[in-house]
Amino acid sequence: MTPELPDGVERRPFDERERLATRGDPVYGEPTDGDWRVWDAGRSKLGAMLSVGMDTGLDGGETVLYLGAASGTTVSHVADFAGPTYAVEFAPRPTRDLLPVAEARENLFPLLKDARKPETYAHVVEPVDVLVQDVATRGQAEVANRNRQFLREDGRLLAVVKARSEDVTADPEDVFDEFLDALSGYEVLETATLDPYHEDHLAVVARPTR
């Protein structure tokens, strides 16, 4: 059975096709219908996770820490259905585009910080229900491990592992296995590849163990 979508996310018809949508200010030229705007699974890995039917545990209204927010394509949808949403991004250029997205959403807090250094934002970010991780850097498991401190006991890690960020030459399967081995303090609940939306990406749902 496909898990239910979080409150605030719906499958709605756009051009006779059922597509994920949230309600909020349009951000990247996506099709809109009244207040609703398409959440393009081809451009958003979290959108793809919901599209392929993973059990993300998202209900809507959660407190979220989003690592690797980039220009805000995905995090804008998250802020549409979630509660307080902290968006961490390391690169200045995409963060420039994230700013107007955050301006239009009072529950979205942009932070130009390095996700490998949680101590640089632990004075701002509160404990969260959901840790979303989509960082294109080496050592993606280490990023998840270091940021585990932000997760509440019953929280969820929703991570997307990009094989090419670790090693362009390695077999993606090996990279995914290494990521899961290196993940520490988490119990993995579900994994899935994001084909056909995103090649060489593994999506992981995990919860913290204490």
Place this chain on the structure above:
Amino acid sequence: MSDTEDAWFAGLAPDDIEEATARVRDGTGDTPREWPTLAVEAGYATDTDDYYQRLHEATLAATRGAVREAETADDRQLVHAVRSMDDTERVANELAERLSEWAGTRFEDAGTGVDAARPLAERDPTGPAEARIVSLARRVVDLTDERDDLRAFVERTAPDVAPNLSAMAGPVLAARLVALAGGLEPLAKKPSGTVQVLGAEDALFAHLRGRASSPKHGVIYVHDYVRNTDPDERGSAARALAGKLSIAARVDHYSGDLRPELQSDLDDRIATIRARTGDPAPGAGGPEGTPEPGGDDA
């Protein structure tokens, strides 16, 4: 109160936006805590809604300031300038090709290339088609002039941003290396083997996938020490040059003082490499370490 010691709002007057912004940006904390409720308890906010409103304002201001500072840094400006220089040159060449195709149908003496655009731009057109040709020629001339102005800007700016790197590589190649790395700091952090093949990414990935031999050089090919070294020794020359360029970039990023001995070390090393094939010693035929101008890099 020890719970809130690390908080960005600790001891802050609720109306002190400036300090709040600075704290968000530069503060640190050991452990995340329930900041919204703690802020209300500490009297910083009247309720959690009020807290989130203050947080929104402070994070937006802090991040806007940090982005602006990062993007207006001199090395970022240099990166934009050298990329614009290459773009204007590429577009000018494309338009010049189109122009000569068209102009050749109306003017017998129309030449080819961007240089041919200048006399065309001065002509008195007769008829609407010629008016378009002459106007197009003016755009090519303007673009070429802009390319030259951008180049002059790069040549002026690069030595300020990266003095040692610019002295050794020439300002334009220095700017290209900074651009390919994404800034002076990332360039300073790259191993010299990476600097050696910056700009040859396609060849490098083909090699890593096992389909080709490893590239010997990327954009540093335009440097006299690589291009004018015998092909048999070019790999060694590229390795030696990249090694010194990396050191130069590190000195420029971390200390900024001038180290002329880097250049003489490199000169000695290249002389040794070239001696293997009986090439002339470096510096014999022109200014040392200065690549020839031109956009002929990869």
